[in-house]
Amino acid sequence: MKYNRHARILDIIDKYEIETQDELAEKLRELGMDVTQATISRDIKELRLVKVLSPSGKYHYSSMNRESSNTGERLMVILKEAFVSCDYANNILVVKTLPGMAQAVGEIVDSLGWNDVVGTIAGDNTLMIVCRAEKIAEDLMEKFTRMVRGVS
Amino acid sequence: MKYNRHARILDIIDKYEIETQDELAEKLRELGMDVTQATISRDIKELRLVKVLSPSGKYHYSSMNRESSNTGERLMVILKEAFVSCDYANNILVVKTLPGMAQAVGEIVDSLGWNDVVGTIAGDNTLMIVCRAEKIAEDLMEKFTRMVRGVS
DNA sequence: AGTTGAAATGCATGTAAATACAACAGCAAA
C-alpha cells in the first residue's frame, strides 16, 4: 500500500501546487486512498520532500530534485555545484572547479553570452575567463561568489 | 538591520543544524540580535530556506543550494542536471547530455570507478560508455533513468 | 522640527505539521 501511495504523491505534487498535507490527503482520497495527515507527514519525511516557496509567494511541496525544469536553471545548478573558488589578477578571472568540471563550467559561462567576457579556456579543474577589463573580472568574481552563496 | 540579520542567519544554518525557528532566534539573541519567531518565519520565507531531512533523521533548515556539501553528492547533482536521455546497443551505452556537458558527465562516470565500465568517451553533448557486457549497459540505463527520476 | 508613507517588527492567534501512543496486520519460529 505504502509504496503505491508514495508514487502517487510524487505524481500529485508534480501536477498540482500542493500547499498543505491536508490538501494532499484530499487528492489521495479522490484516488480512493484513504489516509490521514499523520500518515502523509511520515510519507513526506520518507520521500524527503520539501516545502519551497513558489514565485507566486506561496509555499508548496516539491521533490528537491528535478526542481529545476528549464535548461537555464539546470545550468545554474551545475555551475553552483562544480564551482569551488575563484580569484583574479588584472582582467583574468581564474575559477577553480571540481576535477574534470572546468570544461563544463566554461561551456556554461560561454552560453551566458556576456559580452564583457572575451573568452574562456578550461583545463581539468581550472577555468580562465578573459574579461574586457579588470573591473569586469572583479564584478564577475563578486557575482560568482554571491551566486554560490545562494543569494542569486 | 534586516539584511545584516539575513547574513547571520545564513551563517548560522551553515554552522549548526538548526531544527526550529525558535532555536534560530535563540542563536541570534546570543549575537545580540533580538528577534521573535515571527520575524524569523518571514526571514526564512525571503531567504527561501527549506527544511530538509538530515541523514540523522532530523529536520533542519538549509539553503536549498549548497545542500550537497560533500563532493559525491555534488557530482550526483551535476549528473542529474546535465543528463538528458540514454539508450544502448550491444554493450555500448549512449548518453545524451546538455550541450558541452558530456565531458563532465564522462568524468563523473569515470570517477565512480565501476569496474563493469571499460571506459568512456565524450563529445559535446554525447557520451559513450563501453560496458563489459550488454547486460551491464542495460542495467546502467535503468540505473541512470531511475536516478534522474529522483528515486535514489 | 513635523508630516507622511513604506518597510520592519512584535504580539496574539489560527493553522499546519510532527509525533507518542495504541491498535492492528502480517509473518516467522516455537
Place this chain on the structure above:
DNA sequence: TTTGCTGTTGTATTTACATGCATTTCAACT
C-alpha cells in the same frame, strides 16, 4: 495455534509555523 516481532496506520496531542493587525522605525519630504 500461540507468541513475539516488525512495520503501518489512526487518534489525540504537542509542537512548530504563518499571518492579520497594531505599533514602531526610518527615510524622504515639506
